[in-house]
Amino acid sequence: MEELSFLEKLHNLQDTYGYIPEREISNLAEEADISRAKVFGVISFYSMFYTEPTGKYIVRICDSLSCYVNDSEDLVKAVQDYLEIEDGETSKDKKFSLEVVECLGHCGEGPVMMINNKTFTQLNEKKALNILKECK
Amino acid sequence: MGERQLLKKEATTDITEHNFSALEKALTMEGAEVVKEIKEAGLKGRGGAGFPTGLKWELALAEEADDKYLICNADEAETGTFKDRYLMENVPFKVLEGIIIAAYAVGANKGYIYIRGEYSKPIKIFTKVLKDAYDEGLLGASILDSDFNFDLRLIKGAGAYICGEETALLNSIEGKRGKSRTKPPYPIQSGLFGQPTVVNNVETLTSAREIIDLGAEEYGALGTEESKGTKLVCLSGDISKPGVYEVEFGELTIREIIEELGQGVKNDEQLKFIIPGGASTSIIPAEKMDVDYSYEAIAEIGSSLGSGAIIVLDDTHSLLDLMVNVSRFFMDETCGTCFPCKDGNKQLNYLLKKAVQKGGFTKKEIELIRSIGETIILSARCGLGQTSSNFINSIFDNYQAEVLQRGNEDAEN
Numbered sequence: 001m002e003e004l005s006f007l008e009k010l011h012n013l014q015d016t017y018g019y020i021p022e023r024e025i026s027n028l029a030e031e032a033d034i035s036r037a038k039v040f041g042v043i044s045f046y047s048m049f050y051t052e053p054t055g056k057y058i059v060r061i062c063d064s065l066s067c068y069v070n071d072s073e074d075l076v077k078a079v080q081d082y083l084e085i086e087d088g089e090t091s092k093d094k095k096f097s098l099e100v101v102e103c104l105g106h107c108g109e110g111p112v113m114m115i116n117n118k119t120f121t122q123l124n125e126k127k128a129l130n131i132l133k134e135c136k
Numbered sequence: 137m138g139e140r141q142l143l144k145k146e147a148t149t150d151i152t153e154h155n156f157s158a159l160e161k162a163l164t165m166e167g168a169e170v171v172k173e174i175k176e177a178g179l180k181g182r183g184g185a186g187f188p189t190g191l192k193w194e195l196a197l198a199e200e201a202d203d204k205y206l207i208c209n210a211d212e213a214e215t216g217t218f219k220d221r222y223l224m225e226n227v228p229f230k231v232l233e234g235i236i237i238a239a240y241a242v243g244a245n246k247g248y249i250y251i252r253g254e255y256s257k258p259i260k261i262f263t264k265v266l267k268d269a270y271d272e273g274l275l276g277a278s279i280l281d282s283d284f285n286f287d288l289r290l291i292k293g294a295g296a297y298i299c300g301e302e303t304a305l306l307n308s309i310e311g312k313r314g315k316s317r318t319k320p321p322y323p324i325q326s327g328l329f330g331q332p333t334v335v336n337n338v339e340t341l342t343s344a345r346e347i348i349d350l351g352a353e354e355y356g357a358l359g360t361e362e363s364k365g366t367k368l369v370c371l372s373g374d375i376s377k378p379g380v381y382e383v384e385f386g387e388l389t390i391r392e393i394i395e396e397l398g399q400g401v402k403n404d405e406q407l408k409f410i411i412p413g414g415a416s417t418s419i420i421p422a423e424k425m426d427v428d429y430s431y432e433a434i435a436e437i438g439s440s441l442g443s444g445a446i447i448v449l450d451d452t453h454s455l456l457d458l459m460v461n462v463s464r465f466f467m468d469e470t471c472g473t474c475f476p477c478k479d480g481n482k483q484l485n486y487l488l489k490k491a492v493q494k495g496g497f498t499k500k501e502i503e504l505i506r507s508i509g510e511t512i513i514l515s516a517r518c519g520l521g522q523t524s525s526n527f528i529n530s531i532f533d534n535y536q537a538e539v540l541q542r543g544n545e546d547a548e549n
Contacts, residue, residue, distance in 0.1 A: 006311025011253075011292055032311075045313040045471075047295035048253045060254075064215040065415055066372035066447055068461050102297060102465050103215045104254050107370065107445070108378030117256040 006032065006042070010049055019050040047101070055090045055097035057135050059083070060114040064103040067110035075111045076100055078125040082132060095135070137396065140358070140384035142346045142366050143339070147226040149261055151268040154229035158349035159274070162237045163282045170241035171197055174344055176352035178364035183209060183300070183337030184413060184443045185519065186431055189344065192334060195324045196242040199332035206244035206286075207309070207328065207335045208235045210251040210258065211293050211300040214414035215465060216445030219368035220338035222380040224251070224258035227342065228265045232288075234341030236279065237348055239286045242334050247286060250305055252293040262290055297469035301518050302335040304471060315471045316518035339368055339444075359385030363430035367441070371398040373448040374405060383429055390434075391425040394448060405450035409534070413442015415462050416523035418530035439530070455539050456492045459528055463488050466524035477521030480512040484528065496541030502532055 004012070009028065013020045020043055029036040043049045061079060063072045080086060083096050090097040106112045109121035113128055120131055148154050162170050175190025196204070208231070212220040223231050231249075239247050251259050266288060269275045277285045291309055293299055299308045303317035306328050327333025336344075343365060347355045356364045363385035372378045376399035383393060390410065394400065401407045409419045418439040420427070427433045434441045449458065463485040472478040487505055491497045497505070509525030516522050531539065 005289075005291060005309065007291060007294060007308065011294065042311065042313055045296060046253075046293075049294055063461070064465055065411075065458070065461055066216050068458075069373050069447075069449060069453060101295075102468055103213055103217075105212055105218045105221050105252070107216045107218050107372035107447070108380070110372070114254065119254075119256065 010043060010046075014049050017053075018056075019053050022051075025051075047099075053090075053094065056095050057115050058097045058099065059132070060099045060101045060104065062102070062104040062106070062110065062112045063100050064107075066103075066107035067112055070110040072111040075113070075123055075125060075128055079113070079128055079132065082129050096132075137388060137392065139382050139397065140366050140387065141382050142350075142355075143223065143227065143230070143342050143368060144380075144382050145227075146230075149226075149228055149265075151229060151265070151272060156229070156233060156274065156280070158345045159233045159236055160280060162240055162348050163280055163284060167197055167241045167243055170237065170348065173352040174241070174347055177347040177355045178359075178362075179340065179343055179347060180363070180431060181337055182339035182343060182367065182444065184214060184416065184440075186441065189336065189340055192324065192336070193238065193242050196244075196332055196334045199324060201332050203246055203329075203331045204242065204244040205328045205331055205333040206235060206239040206242065206247040207302075207305065207333060208247070208249040208338060208341055209300060209302065209305060209335050210249055210255070210338045211305060212255070212338070212443075213252055213297040213300055213469075214416065214443045214445060215462075216372050216411065216414050216447040217370055217443040218372075219370050219380050219444060221255055221258055222368065223338050223342050224255070225261060228258075228261050230342050230345050231338055232265055232269060232274070234343070234345035235288060236274065236286060237345055238334065238336060238341055239288075240279075240284050244334065245285055245287070247288045248291050248309055248328075249288065250291045250293060250299070250309060252299075253295050254293075259290070259292055266290055296471075297465075298471040298518075298520055301520060303518065305335060306333065313471070315473045316520070318517055359387075360428070360430045360432070362432040363441075367429070367444050369393060369397075369429070370443075370445045371448065372445070373410075374401050374403075374407075374450040374452075375448040376400055376402045385430045386428050386433075388429055389426050390420065390429055390446070393429060393446065394425070398448070401448060401450050403450075405452055408449050408451040408453075410449065411445070411447040411527065412439050414445040414447075415465055415527055416519070417442040418526045419534065421534050438533075439526075454492075455531055455535055456488065456496070459531055459539075460485065460488045460492055462527045466520065470520060470524070471518075474516045474518075474521055476512045477516040477524065480508050481521075481524055483508055484525065488528070491539070491541075494541060496539055498541055502536065502539075506532065 308314040
């Protein structure tokens with residue numbers, strides 16, 4: 001039970017670099033004695049792992065049903081306009097990445113946005129933009 | 137009438153404030169006796185499928201192996217569901233007790249709690265819970281000075297709904313893509329690393345803790361014949377007072393849950409329908425909501441209690457837009473192994489989006505969509521695909537006239 005699980009290793013790399021660099025994929029493959037393709041396959045399966053650098057702040061907005069009926073799409077639009085990026089894009093200054101995601105598990109407090117590990121609930125356009133302005 | 141609190145009671149995140157009475161009691165019993173209590177109390181899995189927990193434990197106890205695993209499934213991601221988060225944030229030591237009791241009952245020596253990666257707060261809380269529990273002798277060797285040894289580790293998910301499916305979860309813990317496995321063999325026979333494995337939902341394990349604490353007789357006196365005890369209900373959507381409520385089965389109707397606990401539809405709009413157990417379950421129209429909240433009563437009207445996520449929808453939304461939203465969820469979240477689920481859900485989303493553009497369906501299109509849905513249900517090997525078209529089909533069942541394209545002759549064919 002002592003050794004780190006593969007998922008934990010990937011989390012650590014993701015947290016360290018903000019993405020999982022190619023040389024680390026090679027290291028993991030060698031360590032586990034599997035192909036690099038296999039490691040890449042695992043990484044690409046999970047939406048919280050990246051193989052390309054992301055923005056300093058990853059902004060995730062939930063657009064699943066409970067948030068959707070509480071106007072999450074208006075929130076998405078406001079954030080897109082403010083950051084000037086679309087879903088899945090990273091801003092030119094590498095500060096923000098935006099992702100419209102499925103259920104974040106705060107369905108009673110929608111609409112909901114996560115910035116890195118922090119969750120913000122009961123948002124409206126103004127609140128959300130104020131939070132983004134605080135991201136330095 | 138109102139809430140009936142068992143699980144929600146005695147909230148604390150401080151180990152010195154929590155009374156481990158249920159665990160102490162369990163450790164004085166034989167594993168088989170604990171299993172018998174759970175069976176007698178009639179506990180059903182609270183994650184969505186409703187499989188009898190006592191039976192699962194009994195089968196696992198009978199397995200012989202060097203290692204046996206107990207996994208707490210905290211990969212809560214069904215749309216509308218946030219009850220397991222509530223438990224982990226408010227009564228984490230009850231969750232922990234449930235895990236240890238289950239492990240003891242089935243004879244598991246190793247365990248994992250798999251928490252979805254987006255749940256930062258529960259992850260933080262449980263990291264400390266595990267540390268405190270090891271320090272206090274509640275985990276590791278000779279738990280509470282008994283001869284029971286059990287190690288528990290936390291695994292953080294990484295953003296994949298499918299990993300809440302038990303066999304996908306096993307692959308994920310093993311460091312693989314979170315694809316579901318073909319059953320049989322069931323995890324009880326060959327689960328994590330090929331060893332016998334019990335996977336239980338957070339609320340299931342916490343309920344097991346309450347059963348041991350109260351005794352099967354007292355717990356089983358709550359609820360109905362087929363649905364015993366209490367259930368956490370998550371109210372969300374167009375509702376005045378959303379949140380997690382604990383109800384005794386059979387005590388309230390769905391309408392009462394919405395009107396009395398949730399204070400009715402918000403902004404005084406008209407209720408259209410509810411989804412009783414997350415996006416994987418069939419809708420219940422407003423006029424059928426005077427039904428008791430129990431597994432059997434909801435099954436009788438053609439839906440499922442699911443995870444307990446009641447999503448309330450008023451009549452201001454476009455049904456077509458709601459269908460697109462739900463279909464996108466399954467398109468995004470399929471693991472991609474079974475071709476009909478991978479491609480079928482994509483096709484459904486495409487056809488639904490097309491219908492939005494032209495303002496409705498022709499009857500032929502409805503037939504096609506139903507046929508694709510049917511194919512997915514029949515051929516998908518796990519619960520995701522098998523339930524992914526419930527919402528869409530149930531909209532057609534109840535509101536077909538409303539979603540037909542108007543002014544198009546073809547619509548009548």
